[in-house]
Amino acid sequence: MRKIMIVLAAAFCTAAYAGKLNVVTTTSDLASITEAVAGKHAKVESICSGNQDPHHLQARPKFIMMARSADLWIRTGMELEIGWEMPVIDGSRNRKIRPGEPGHLDVSKHIRKLEIPQADMLTRAMGDVHAQGNPHYMLDPENAKIVATDIAERLAQLDPENGGTYKTNAAAFCTEIDRRMKTWKTALEPLNGKPIVTYHKSWVYFCNRFGLKIAIELEPKPGVPPCPAHLTRVTETVQTEKIGIILQEPWYSRKAAERIAEKTEARIVAAPTYTGSDPGAGDYFALIDLIVKRLTEK
Amino acid sequence: MNHRYFSALVSAGTFLALTASAEEANTQASNDLNSSLRAFNPAVSAIIDTYLYSENSEEGMSHIKEEMSGFGHSHGGDHDHDHGTAENGFNLRHLELAFSAEVDNYFKALAIAAISEDGAEMEVAEIETTGLPWGLAIKAGKFFSDFGYINAQHSHQWSFTDQPLMYELIFGSHGLNEKGAQLSWLAPGPVYLLFGAEAFQGENEKMFNYIGGEHLPEHDGPRLGTGWMKLAPFQFDKSELQFGLFGGTGVHQEAHDGDGDGNLDHWLDGDSTFWGCDVVYKYDSNKSYGQGDVVVQAEYIGRKQDLEVVEHDLSPGLVGKYKVNRQDGFYAQATYGILPRIRAGLRYEMVGLVNEEKTPSGGDFKYGDSWRAGAMVDWYLSEFSMIRLQVNNGEYETEDTGTENVWEGFLQLTVSLGAHGAHKF
Numbered sequence: 063m064r065k066i067m068i069v070l071a072a073a074f075c076t077a078a079y080a081g082k083l084n085v086v087t088t089t090s091d092l093a094s095i096t097e098a099v100a101g102k103h104a105k106v107e108s109i110c111s112g113n114q115d116p117h118h119l120q121a122r123p124k125f126i127m128m129a130r131s132a133d134l135w136i137r138t139g140m141e142l143e144i145g146w147e148m149p150v151i152d153g154s155r156n157r158k159i160r161p162g163e164p165g166h167l168d169v170s171k172h173i174r175k176l177e178i179p180q181a182d183m184l185t186r187a188m189g190d191v192h193a194q195g196n197p198h199y200m201l202d203p204e205n206a207k208i209v210a211t212d213i214a215e216r217l218a219q220l221d222p223e224n225g226g227t228y229k230t231n232a233a234a235f236c237t238e239i240d241r242r243m244k245t246w247k248t249a250l251e252p253l254n255g256k257p258i259v260t261y262h263k264s265w266v267y268f269c270n271r272f273g274l275k276i277a278i279e280l281e282p283k284p285g286v287p288p289c290p291a292h293l294t295r296v297t298e299t300v301q302t303e304k305i306g307i308i309l310q311e312p313w314y315s316r317k318a319a320e321r322i323a324e325k326t327e328a329r330i331v332a333a334p335t336y337t338g339s340d341p342g343a344g345d346y347f348a349l350i351d352l353i354v355k356r357l358t359e360k
Numbered sequence: 361m362n363h364r365y366f367s368a369l370v371s372a373g374t375f376l377a378l379t380a381s382a383e384e385a386n387t388q389a390s391n392d393l394n395s396s397l398r399a400f401n402p403a404v405s406a407i408i409d410t411y412l413y414s415e416n417s418e419e420g421m422s423h424i425k426e427e428m429s430g431f432g433h434s435h436g437g438d439h440d441h442d443h444g445t446a447e448n449g450f451n452l453r454h455l456e457l458a459f460s461a462e463v464d465n466y467f468k469a470l471a472i473a474a475i476s477e478d479g480a481e482m483e484v485a486e487i488e489t490t491g492l493p494w495g496l497a498i499k500a501g502k503f504f505s506d507f508g509y510i511n512a513q514h515s516h517q518w519s520f521t522d523q524p525l526m527y528e529l530i531f532g533s534h535g536l537n538e539k540g541a542q543l544s545w546l547a548p549g550p551v552y553l554l555f556g557a558e559a560f561q562g563e564n565e566k567m568f569n570y571i572g573g574e575h576l577p578e579h580d581g582p583r584l585g586t587g588w589m590k591l592a593p594f595q596f597d598k599s600e601l602q603f604g605l606f607g608g609t610g611v612h613q614e615a616h617d618g619d620g621d622g623n624l625d626h627w628l629d630g631d632s633t634f635w636g637c638d639v640v641y642k643y644d645s646n647k648s649y650g651q652g653d654v655v656v657q658a659e660y661i662g663r664k665q666d667l668e669v670v671e672h673d674l675s676p677g678l679v680g681k682y683k684v685n686r687q688d689g690f691y692a693q694a695t696y697g698i699l700p701r702i703r704a705g706l707r708y709e710m711v712g713l714v715n716e717e718k719t720p721s722g723g724d725f726k727y728g729d730s731w732r733a734g735a736m737v738d739w740y741l742s743e744f745s746m747i748r749l750q751v752n753n754g755e756y757e758t759e760d761t762g763t764e765n766v767w768e769g770f771l772q773l774t775v776s777l778g779a780h781g782a783h784k785f
Contacts, residue, residue: 113646121785122600123552123592149784155546157491287700314648
């Protein structure tokens with residue numbers, strides 16, 4: 063009798079669980095948007111925590127365990143995850159999420175990509191340049207709308223029963239972006255047209271949207287740590303263009319920025335680029351809120 | 361409502377696309393074309409690995425490794441290129457020319473040609489399933505056995521320029537790399553538990569040598585079987601700990617020239633077995649360019665060889681008597697990201713903690729152990745180039761000269777061309 067009870071209980075749990083889609087995203091911003099779109103119909107996990115640089119991850123057994131039971135794998139694409147994605151998917155032996163399958167979604171598909179290098183001029187001497195363009199498009203909230211729409215469409219394809227909910231949720235997400243967009247634009251108005259320094263080329267889409275001008279990066283080339291000669295050049299640029307802000311991601315050392323801040327008027331703004339990297343950046347909206355706040359606080 | 365929203369989005373997208381400059385659109389189109397072409401062609405990469413080497417032994421490190429007590433000589437291997445025997449001065453490892461792709465809906469494949477100055481050799485030609493259910497995968501072709509940790513890694517992935525001593529002495533400079541097939545299973549359950557079973561032809565020059573012919577019994581392949589498991593029991597946030605257990609057993613044959621007249625005069629046939637464990641710990645500091653990251657790894661291997669004398673031209677009375685070899689070894693190493701893109705590492709190794717040899721004529725020898733300590737600093741200028749400086753100091757017990765202390769130095773430059781590789785854990 064007890065055996066039957068256990069079997070029944072197990073069957074019931076499985077059934078209750080089976081109703082939910084299992085979604086694994088490569089980065090935490092995608093997880094936040096997926097949660098907004100899927101609501102209670104999906105269990106969403108992100109491989110990268112907000113504190114980790116998604117360029118450099120190890121294909122850890124933990125990630126393989128996460129990928130193993132996924133129904134849908136969502137990636138940023140544009141080669142951002144190239145160093146670890148396939149060993150995780152291969153290792154998980156999960157056929158459903160291999161590239162080309164319905165369970166594999168690359169949300170860069172409908173993004174208008176920036177900084178696409180001229181193919182015939184492309185060499186590795188340019189640093190970590192991605193052939194398909196700069197992959198940090200998620201920091202433009204307009205792109206988040208495109209991504210939410212793509213995710214809703216794919217969720218609806220995998221789970222047609224709740225398709226309407228996904229589309230409604232995505233639309234609500236987009237409306238909320240539009241609503242906050244006005245606030246963000248107003249807040250950043252004083253910085254419109256102003257030059258800033260960034261560490262890595264993570265901020266191109268953000269600055270493009272809000273009218274900030276990136277004068278120079280601390281990295282001499284993408285993925286190449288700052289060197290003294292280049293920092294001298296940055297200091298000169300900061301002085302001549304009267305730059306007030308050095309914007310950088312949380313995982314980079316502040317030493318290079320501090321060296322420039324010492325000699326100039328510029329202040330260092332460390333802002334998160336992914337949700338979850340800061341207690342104040344719990345979801346996608348809070349993330350952009352926090353970036354705007356850090357940029358505008360004195 | 362939804363419809364209106366979607367059409368608004370579509371028109372916004374169209375507007376954006378139209379306002380984008382024509383040049384950018386062209387670039388995007390040509391790059392999309394490039395990537396779609398790439399998707400239907402194998403990813404191709406080449407690894408160039410060169411180093412400057414210096415050591416101060418009497419007769420050369422390759423001689424010492426050949427003469428190390430208990431580990432003996434190799435027995436007729438036919439590998440054309442060699443990783444292991446470094447010479448004073450400039451050295452060039454084989455060029456690793458790799459092709460990989462999804463074959464179709466069912467398989468992916470990897471082929472690596474090892475090209476040396478003397479010729480080319482097929483190092484890896486593996487075909488692996490991508491669509492089996494229940495966590496299963498099958499691999500076939502020629503590949504590195506996945507037992508332990510470092511065996512399946514290529515020389516450019518090692519954290520030190522040279523291979524751990526026990527691997528070189530037990531399996532030779534190529535490790536266990538054979539024709540065969542592998543079945544692996546990712547067990548269901550809350551922890552990472554991967555099992556593998558492999559059948560190989562059995563052609564390893566040191567451990568699973570096969571000669572056959574007129575003096576030795578014939579054995580059909582596959583002559584070697586291995587089994588292994590890997591367990592990562594914790595789901596830590598920033599670090600991963602993986603344990604492994606493994607073992608393998610197969611046929612081994614030897615042919616010797618006992619009186620040194622240039623002719624083989626006695627032949628042995630029997631079983632060779634190895635077993636061991638490995639542990640890997642990786643810590644991700646979340647800082648940029650690998651600064652603060654830690655990798656600790658250690659492996660232990662024991663081996664036993666039971667070989668029967670099947671023919672003896674000099675002392676026919678020894679036929680039917682046994683030669684028994686028991687040896688072991690371990691290495692433990694750690695690397696730490698001291699600066700952005702720069703790591704420092706230490707390694708300590710011992711071989712022959714157990715080092716016994718029973719000879720067919722009744723001799724029962726117990727040899728001493730040997731150790732080696734290494735330190736390295738490497739600088740990954742980018743994902744594609746690396747410079748490493750390494751120093752070793754070791755004390756080796758050899759059969760002919762007793763114990764010898766040797767210093768070695770390496771200055772290595774490795775670059776990779778072509779496709780951006782992704783490495784396993």
